[in-house]
Amino acid sequence: MKNKWEVIHEMDGENGEPTSWAREINHSKxxxxxxxxxxxxxxxxVEVDRGGFTTLVTCKTVISAKRWVSMNIA
Structure with missing residues (x-):
């Protein structure tokens, strides 16, 4: 999964459209x-789990959210 986004199908919308993605980062923070x-x-x-989910940033598109992760975390 590292460096690859995986769709979390358990969270798909009513029509089967993806609404959640995950990526392995193994980040110290x-x-x-x-x-x-x-x-x-x-x-x-864009969320991380620090003993509870924390939103780091909110983006207009999933593409911009993935870009933000690539530039700021991964």
């Missing part, structure tokens, strides 16, 4: 994984 999740406003939250 942010942990083993980073997630991108479509929120209730149709935007995309």
């Amino acid at each position: 942010y942990g083993k994984f980073v997630w991108i999740t479509e929120n209730e406003n149709g935007l995309y939250d």
